[in-house]
Amino acid sequence: MKPRHLNHTDTLQLPVTGKGPFSFRHTLWKPSHFGTGLEVHTATHSWRTFRLDHLVVGVRMSAENDRLLVADVFTDGHYEPEHRERIAQRLITSYGLDEDLDEFTELASQVPAMQEPLDTLAGMRQSCPEDHFEIAVISLLLQNVTISRTTQMTRNLLTHHGKLVHFAGVTLRAWFTAAELAGVTPETLKEQDRLGYRARTLPHFAAFFRDHTTQDLADEETLVDRFQQIKGVGPYTAAVMASHSSRNPSVVGLDVWNRKILARRLLGAEDAAPEDLQRHMKELFPGHAGTAALYLVEHEFIRSPVAPLLAADALDVWNQTLETSAA
DNA sequence: CGCCAGGTAACCC
DNA sequence: GGGTTACATGGC
Numbered sequence: 001m002k003p004r005h006l007n008h009t010d011t012l013q014l015p016v017t018g019k020g021p022f023s024f025r026h027t028l029w030k031p032s033h034f035g036t037g038l039e040v041h042t043a044t045h046s047w048r049t050f051r052l053d054h055l056v057v058g059v060r061m062s063a064e065n066d067r068l069l070v071a072d073v074f075t076d077g078h079y080e081p082e083h084r085e086r087i088a089q090r091l092i093t094s095y096g097l098d099e100d101l102d103e104f105t106e107l108a109s110q111v112p113a114m115q116e117p118l119d120t121l122a123g124m125r126q127s128c129p130e131d132h133f134e135i136a137v138i139s140l141l142l143q144n145v146t147i148s149r150t151t152q153m154t155r156n157l158l159t160h161h162g163k164l165v166h167f168a169g170v171t172l173r174a175w176f177t178a179a180e181l182a183g184v185t186p187e188t189l190k191e192q193d194r195l196g197y198r199a200r201t202l203p204h205f206a207a208f209f210r211d212h213t214t215q216d217l218a219d220e221e222t223l224v225d226r227f228q229q230i231k232g233v234g235p236y237t238a239a240v241m242a243s244h245s246s247r248n249p250s251v252v253g254l255d256v257w258n259r260k261i262l263a264r265r266l267l268g269a270e271d272a273a274p275e276d277l278q279r280h281m282k283e284l285f286p287g288h289a290g291t292a293a294l295y296l297v298e299h300e301f302i303r304s305p306v307a308p309l310l311a312a313d314a315l316d317v318w319n320q321t322l323e324t325s326a327a
Numbered sequence: 328c329g330c331c332a333g334g335t336a337a338c339c340c
Numbered sequence: 341g342g343g344t345t346a347c348a349t350g351g352c
Contacts, residue, residue: 034333143332143335144335145332145334146333147332148332149332150332201336232334232335232336234334235334236333237335240333253333255333256332256334
């Protein structure tokens, strides 16, 4: 499949305004994240796509220094002045450029289990370039399957219903919007995209987020309850949405995978009851349990990342792989 | 073949 | 309410 070419339309200089150190590399690239084709990273650069309603946006980012992110913006269609501020705000939020980290660092420095993760990942923030709809889809695809199946379903959905774009020397996939996905039938999701029983719940996600934009959903307090009214969104998916796309640093979405990692690191046990773990983390890191979990999980994968950094001369192979992947 | 994987809804008492 | 169980699919 031939990717659509995006044109260079802007360059943004985004200062880090949050307190505490900022790590460009460990914030934008997460060793535990599975490969989606929506982003790719080398030692010095990150490429990522975004959807702003109709507009497809590609961004190539690097760090001018540890207080300044430089983002080259590539778009299709008409790039309007209003898009500049929206993209800038999206990047600031996605990578927490304006979030303070000092309170967490202070808490974590008192906890022995946090010493190594803090040293290795100093300045790492939560990364979530996904909006509420997109992170809900990711969480849905993580439910009760192996990562290889999650990766397969993600590839199917993005190949069949998303976009393929080329910019700044890199080919990437881009998300479909909720409105675009709302037109896809459960039969197609099941038979073509191999979604299994998720084929019946995903259309509920698409309809909900087609009708409720991120701006509508600003009411933090009741958001988790609102999300759980969507069929297929339970405690785990709602918590991932709260901690990632709403960026609530106190929330942890526990699943069998991170539960075992956290139990081992914090309780010295192979596993633990979710309630015990939640209570323990709230006590150790009041207001910052989610950030603490982030550091522990990413540290677990830093030596053998799920989707490793690419060598600069491997981008050609990367592009070929995406452009020839089964449709 | 049976089990399980980075859960959830529907049913049971 | 809290404790089961089916749910699709693919890899081992």
